[in-house]
Amino acid sequence: MNISVIGTGYVGLVSGTCFAETGNKVTCVDIDAAKVERMQNGYVPIYEPGLELLFERNSRQGRLKFTTDLEGTVKKSDIIFLALPTPPGADGSADLSFVLKVADQISEMIEKYTVIVDKSTVPVGTAEKVEAILARKLSHDLFDVVANPEFLREGAAIDDFLKPDRVVIGTSSDRAREKMRLLYAPFVRQGNPIIFMDQRSAEMTKYASNAYLATRISFMNEIANLCEAVGANVDFVRKGMGSDGRIGKRFLFPGVGYGGSCFPKDVQALSKTAHQAEYDFKILDAVMNVNSIQKKRIIGKIERYFGSDLTGKKIAIWGIAFKPNTDDIREAPALTIMRELLERNAQVSAFDPEAMENARAEFDGHVTFGEDQYEVLDQADALCILTEWSVFRTPDFDQIKSMMKAPVIFDGRNLYDLEPMADIGFYYNSIGRDLVEGKA
Numbered sequence: 001m002n003i004s005v006i007g008t009g010y011v012g013l014v015s016g017t018c019f020a021e022t023g024n025k026v027t028c029v030d031i032d033a034a035k036v037e038r039m040q041n042g043y044v045p046i047y048e049p050g051l052e053l054l055f056e057r058n059s060r061q062g063r064l065k066f067t068t069d070l071e072g073t074v075k076k077s078d079i080i081f082l083a084l085p086t087p088p089g090a091d092g093s094a095d096l097s098f099v100l101k102v103a104d105q106i107s108e109m110i111e112k113y114t115v116i117v118d119k120s121t122v123p124v125g126t127a128e129k130v131e132a133i134l135a136r137k138l139s140h141d142l143f144d145v146v147a148n149p150e151f152l153r154e155g156a157a158i159d160d161f162l163k164p165d166r167v168v169i170g171t172s173s174d175r176a177r178e179k180m181r182l183l184y185a186p187f188v189r190q191g192n193p194i195i196f197m198d199q200r201s202a203e204m205t206k207y208a209s210n211a212y213l214a215t216r217i218s219f220m221n222e223i224a225n226l227c228e229a230v231g232a233n234v235d236f237v238r239k240g241m242g243s244d245g246r247i248g249k250r251f252l253f254p255g256v257g258y259g260g261s262c263f264p265k266d267v268q269a270l271s272k273t274a275h276q277a278e279y280d281f282k283i284l285d286a287v288m289n290v291n292s293i294q295k296k297r298i299i300g301k302i303e304r305y306f307g308s309d310l311t312g313k314k315i316a317i318w319g320i321a322f323k324p325n326t327d328d329i330r331e332a333p334a335l336t337i338m339r340e341l342l343e344r345n346a347q348v349s350a351f352d353p354e355a356m357e358n359a360r361a362e363f364d365g366h367v368t369f370g371e372d373q374y375e376v377l378d379q380a381d382a383l384c385i386l387t388e389w390s391v392f393r394t395p396d397f398d399q400i401k402s403m404m405k406a407p408v409i410f411d412g413r414n415l416y417d418l419e420p421m422a423d424i425g426f427y428y429n430s431i432g433r434d435l436v437e438g439k440a
């Protein structure tokens with residue numbers, strides 16, 4: 001099939017590459033001409049494990065192309081995916097201007113029956129809005145609009161796309177359903193379902209999934225905070241809870257709050273949808289409040305240790321990306337924490353295995369960056385761990401200790417066991433567990 005993907009970001013590029021991998025001819029369209037040129041020259045603009053190999057193979061074999069030419073691409077497409085940004089608008093609801101503008105543009109370009117698939121995360125009712133825009137210029141037998149939300153996780157996006165837990169397709173058109181079934185057949189050979197439903201339910205499924213996962217995170221963060229107050233260990237509590245088949249083990253890790261380009265904006269947008277429907281969705285508001293407090297909780301711990309003026313204190317940061325295996329720093333808790341430290345006059349020195357280029361652009365000279373995780377520790381007063389990259393899990397503690405002014409760690413990701421930290425003489429303050437004040 002001839003597929004076009006409009007918007008070549010994390011979702012568009014991964015989707016396009018994976019559709020090419022199953023034999024389709026894919027053209028990815030973007031308005032960012034410099035990015036398109038780099039992709040045409042073989043440069044993969046995001047870090048995502050496994051992407052480069054597929055990108056290279058499918059580009060070389062002519063199945064994956066990049067362009068800024070929307071019209072030429074749309075005219076030859078059987079299926080058009082919209083993988084456009086839906087950032088929060090001024091009032092917190094999803095800004096649909098990118099999606100609706102492209103819908104308007106392509107309504108003047110489509111010449112034969114085409115399925116338009118909304119892959120962006122969009123509020124309930126958006127597919128109908130897109131349909132209405134297309135219908136202004138196009139006869140109804142020339143198009144169908146499908147809601148096909150994307151559930152990939154950054155950092156595991158290729159695996160998630162090639163072997164999804166499920167594919168959700170919202171449409172009432174038999175013709176579109178058949179095209180989508182054919183397109184996704186190679187991805188569901190192991191029996192993972194394609195779940196067909198109406199457009200509104202498909203749109204809601206995406207928000208419900210993200211809001212539920214965010215709720216689990218905020219819930220566990222509160223359990224962890226309570227564990228600290230009553231002397232329980234959240235690691236044990238998590239394992240005890242997660243072994244219950246009704247609960248499951250995933251998404252029970254406490255930390256410095258959720259971030260990324262999806263959870264914060266999607267929880268907020270769902271809350272806005274609820275307000276617009278005059279439904280008071282109390283849990284969502286609590287989830288957001290807990291998260292914004294959790295992001296700053298580690299600052300409170302640092303203040304209790306050093307005092308609120310951090311002038312002359314050097315704080316080393318390990319991990320800036322909102323989670324491991326990505327270079328994405330959008331809404332990363334580390335950004336909030338680093339800004340709070342700078343506001344208190346701390347000298348901040350940071351390292352992340354993949355996100356440093358993005359972080360440099362964000363902090364514009366106010367933060368120093370190290371070439372590796374040890375360099376930032378030189379004469380540091382404390383180390384703050386904010387992303388659970390594997391490379392931080394078994395570091396050389398003797399080296400850490402010898403480089404820092406004092407062996408002080410604030411761990412926002414609970415990477416280390418308490419006992420060994422005590423034995424090697426660290427002050428070790430983690431989440432939902434006893435404070436360790438090791439004797440050096």
Ligand SMILES: NC(=O)c1ccc[n+]([C@@H]2O[C@H](COP(=O)([O-])OP(=O)(O)OC[C@H]3O[C@@H](n4cnc5c(N)ncnc54)[C@H](O)[C@@H]3O)[C@@H](O)[C@H]2O)c1
Pocket residue numbers: 006007008009010011012029030031032083084085086098102119120121122150151152153154261262
């Ligand atoms: N990132 C994720 O993990 C993820 C997961 C699931 C769903 N989503 C949803 O998918 C959508 C896209 O997210 P993303 O993270 O890929 O966004 P992104 O910001 O990484 O990429 C969006 C791309 O669209 C391009 N673009 C903007 N306007 C355009 C236009 N008029 N024509 C062509 N290209 C245009 C931008 O230049 C950019 O390259 C959002 O709705 C998001 O909520 C994201």
